[in-house]
Amino acid sequence: MFHPPFCPNPHCLNHFSPSGHWFFRTGSYSTQTSPRIQKFKCKTCHLSFSTRTFSIDYWTHFHLPYTTILSHLVTSSGIRDLSRILKVSCSTISDRIRRLSHQCLASSASLTSDMNLHEDLVADGFVKGYPKSAV
Ligand SMILES: [Zn+2]
Incomplete structure (x- = not known):
């Protein structure tokens, strides 16, 4: 069973930190390419979305x-x-x-995102952790 990872509305509280049962299922529909697509609705912002939204x-x-x-x-x-x-x-x-x-x-x-560099790194022109003024 698909569980939406977050609300697709960037202005909703459930976009960045969804917790608990933040959505409910509102039925399904079908297309020529997919036989059954589950629809959802956010309990906070009431935005409707489906499994295809995250596809x-x-x-x-x-x-x-x-x-x-x-x-x-x-x-x-x-x-x-x-x-x-x-x-x-x-x-x-x-x-x-x-x-x-x-x-x-x-x-x-x-x-x-969780990677912490302990020293400056430069690889093929990409710079991470290096001051922009020095590049
Ligand atoms: Zn929402």
């Missing part, structure tokens, strides 16, 4: 295999090459690459 495929019309896209990107395949392989348009591939990159950035930020 990488939010507001898409069909699913594409992200592992295939990622494996071809790693091997330097182009957008046109991927569009031929997956039989979709180049703009769809660009959209999925953008979604994938946002997920990678969020994962990186989440993984490094």
Whole structure:
């Protein structure tokens, strides 16, 4: 059973620190790509959202295999090459690459949020813990 991690409303109290039963289920609906999508409502701000709100495929019309896209990107395949392989348009591939990159950035930020550096670090032009005036 899916449990929403937080309220998608950035102005709601449950966005940053959801606690207890902060939402209730309000039914479900189906689309051509997903047979059953659970709907929720926040008890504090009354915003409605669904399981798709937290999905990488939010507001898409069909699913594409992200592992295939990622494996071809790693091997330097182009957008046109991927569009031929997956039989979709180049703009769809660009959209999925953008979604994938946002997920990678969020994962990186989440993984490094607890990281404490004991000394200044500079790697490939990225600077962390170094004063901006000195760069
Ligand atoms: Zn809320």
